Amino acid sequence: MDLAGHNEGQEPLVDPLVRAGAAFEGSAEIAEARDMARDFLMSVQAVHGLPVSARAMGIVQLVVSELVTNARKYAPGPCLLDLEINGGTVQISVWDSSTTLPSVQATDPQRIGQHGLEITMAVSQTFSVHREPVGKRITAAIELADDPGGDPAGRQPS
Numbered sequence: 001m002d003l004a005g006h007n008e009g010q011e012p013l014v015d016p017l018v019r020a021g022a023a024f025e026g027s028a029e030i031a032e033a034r035d036m037a038r039d040f041l042m043s044v045q046a047v048h049g050l051p052v053s054a055r056a057m058g059i060v061q062l063v064v065s066e067l068v069t070n071a072r073k074y075a076p077g078p079c080l081l082d083l084e085i086n087g088g089t090v091q092i093s094v095w096d097s098s099t100t101l102p103s104v105q106a107t108d109p110q111r112i113g114q115h116g117l118e119i120t121m122a123v124s125q126t127f128s129v130h131r132e133p134v135g136k137r138i139t140a141a142i143e144l145a146d147d148p149g150g151d152p153a154g155r156q157p158s
Contacts, residue, residue: 018048018085025078030068033081037064040083041090044144050085051145059123060142063092066116067138071096075135089125089141097135 020040024033037060041052064081071079075096082093104117121127124140 018044018050019083021080021082023078023080024068024072027069027072030065030072033068034061034065036081037061037083037092041144044085044090048085053144053146055146056090056142056144060090060092063120063124063140063142064094066120067092067094067140070094070102070116070138074098074100074102085144086141088145089143091139091141093137093139095132095135095137099131099136101129101131101136102138 020036022033022036024030038057041057041060044050045052060083064083068079068081071094075098077097079097080095082091082095084091084093102117104121105111105114107118120140123142125143126141127139129136129138
């Protein structure tokens with residue numbers, strides 16, 4: 001049965017799934033994770049026609065770098081990076097083998113280092129950590145396009 005023209009002229013019932021994933025083992029591969037995120041978002045723009053602001057491009061690379069760095073630093077073995085477009089956001093998900101949940105320290109401008117999760121949470125629309133049967137998964141969502149009103153994307157203060 002040929003269904004090539006069956007839905008011609010009609011909108012698809014669901015958006016096509018746009019995703020990418022990779023495993024990373026060495027600390028040198030953190031740069032490769034950032035490159036993967038950039039290439040993924042460039043493809044989202046070029047192939048799928050979705051808008052991706054320059055700000056979103058930079059923030060996604062920053063969040064990927066922070067999450068993969070933490071996974072490589074604090075968990076043995078490889079980590080898995082998944083990127084998925086979902087309703088105008090890119091979901092960044094990093095799995096690692098450690099069951100120890102990350103702790104976010106209180107804001108301290110005098111502290112040197114360990115601001116990665118603090119920054120990631122500040123620039124993400126959503127941020128979650130879930131234990132899995134083996135390890136944990138950290139997921140953050142970043143808006144692809146800035147607010148047309150000029151407000152920066154990100155969680156707004158409550």
